[in-house]
Amino acid sequence: NAGVTQTPKFRILKIGQSMTLQCTQDMNHNYMYWYRQDPGMGLKLIYYSVGAGITDKGEVPNGYNVSRSTTEDFPLRLELAAPSQTSVYFCASSFVPGGEQYFGPGTRLTVT
Amino acid sequence: AQTVTQSQPEMSVQEAETVTLSCTYDTSESDYYLFWYKQPPSRQMILVIRQEAYKQQNATENRFSVNFQKAAKSFSLKISDSQLGDAAMYFCAYRSPVISSGSARQLTFGSGTQLTVLP
Numbered sequence: 001n002a003g004v005t006q007t008p009k010f011r012i013l014k015i016g017q018s019m020t021l022q023c024t025q026d027m028n029h030n031y032m033y034w035y036r037q038d039p040g041m042g043l044k045l046i047y048y049s050v051g052a053g054i055t056d057k058g059e060v061p062n063g064y065n066v067s068r069s070t071t072e073d074f075p076l077r078l079e080l081a082a083p084s085q086t087s088v089y090f091c092a093s094s095f096v097p098g099g100e101q102y103f104g105p106g107t108r109l110t111v112t
Numbered sequence: 113a114q115t116v117t118q119s120q121p122e123m124s125v126q127e128a129e130t131v132t133l134s135c136t137y138d139t140s141e142s143d144y145y146l147f148w149y150k151q152p153p154s155r156q157m158i159l160v161i162r163q164e165a166y167k168q169q170n171a172t173e174n175r176f177s178v179n180f181q182k183a184a185k186s187f188s189l190k191i192s193d194s195q196l197g198d199a200a201m202y203f204c205a206y207r208s209p210v211i212s213s214g215s216a217r218q219l220t221f222g223s224g225t226q227l228t229v230l231p
Binding site: 041048100 | 116154155159162203205218219221222223224
């Protein structure tokens with residue numbers, strides 16, 4: 001079991017560029033989450049999914065989009081990157097909605 | 113909305129000593145879950161311990177234990193016999209109870225406490 005994997009580990013974007021952060025889990029978890037962690041802060045929820053084809057907004061969804069076409073994958077799309085999106089992005093998954101969330105290693109994104 | 117406050121941005125402890133990290137939270141819910149996560153320099157988020165609010169008994173996991181004071185909305189983490197590998201950022205987190213399988217409950221995190229272990 002690889003658990004939750006994220007690619008890339010690091011990325012630098014110019015303002016206005018777009019990119020997709022990949023997240024894959026091999027634990028057959030229905031519930032998946034995207035968080036961002038700003039410097040010196042805790043994690044904030046961007047989007048989550050309760051199963052393939054079902055997604056919903058979290059606390060800070062503006063500037064992001066997600067899709068969930070399979071149980072395993074939950075990509076996060078940034079359109080028109082802005083410096084305010086400079087952050088570390090974590091993907092997580094859980095087997096049940098209230099269960100332990102397993103986190104990926106994170107993607108450090110810098111927008112300049 | 114729930115909030116989680118960690119008032120100690122940094123703490124240090126001598127190896128083999130005991131340290132307590134503080135966390136307070138604000139909620140109007142009676143049933144909820146509380147967590148402590150560890151984030152070492154590798155950035156991986158690792159669950160250290162969890163506490164269900166309906167349980168009066170404090171959770172323990174080996175050298176890690178909590179002091180859960182529901183009325184005071186306080187949830188501190190005690191690390192006994194501190195080891196060099198305990199050095200990390202520690203986050204306190206809150207989660208509401210799950211209502212149905214069609215919903216999910218996000219974790220609300222505090223701002224973290226950076227723990228240094230001195231040899």
